[in-house]
Amino acid sequence: MNKKLYMVSLGPGDVELLTLKALNAFKECDVICVPTKSEDKSFTKSITHTIVSEALSILGVEKKILPVYSPMRFNPQDWEDEADVVIEACSANEKVCFVTLGDAGIYSSIYYLLDIIKVKKRSLYDDSEVIAGVTSFSAASAEVKKALCLGDEALTIKPINPRGEVKTTEILMRPKIGMDTKSLGEGDFYTFENMYLKDAKITPSRIEKVKRYMTLFINFAKRD
């Protein structure tokens, strides 16, 4: 069987901000796991359910919807329970989507779930794919026609109510061709070159010398 688990970013709320990749995953899958904060697993207050329903109606397809109770208490046991629902859905179906608001890389629980799935069912982790989406702040910037960063400005994203020490992920863009990257420092670096283009390359470290302008570095926050 050709198993697949899609972790689908839904964008900030407007169905038109879904990506083609997200729509294709919905078309292809057997079941869509939709998180809900309601204990009775209803979707009365669920923005994610509204976006998924609108997308399915645009596609003209019907899919099984599986509610996943997600109380958003930041409790590891809740993530374990959610991961178990997803693992179970993947055992019973060939292709499964799990959805999250905005972009999956920004304050989404999907990486807690993927960490658990990696330990409990490695093959499913290997068969998973994260589909990127439009963040709430990219959409907000577009709504008011104001750039998030221009020229030499930097961009900061911060949790308003941190539970402890705030660690930082740094995204470094617009390098000079030929530059030595030592000055960028040390850390959990990845280098992304020509993403989705010819000669695309992802290196799980900081490359020494920049070869092309279409290069960005991410120095990920140190996590245990």
Ligand SMILES: C[S@@+](CC[C@H](N)C(=O)[O-])C[C@H]1O[C@@H](n2cnc3c(N)ncnc32)[C@H](O)[C@@H]1O
């Ligand atoms: C758990 S985070 C998820 C962020 C999301 N993954 C993203 O890419 O924007 C939830 C926070 O994102 C922001 N947010 C998400 N969607 C929003 C929207 N449609 N309007 C305003 N803020 C939004 C709010 O600050 C909210 O408290």
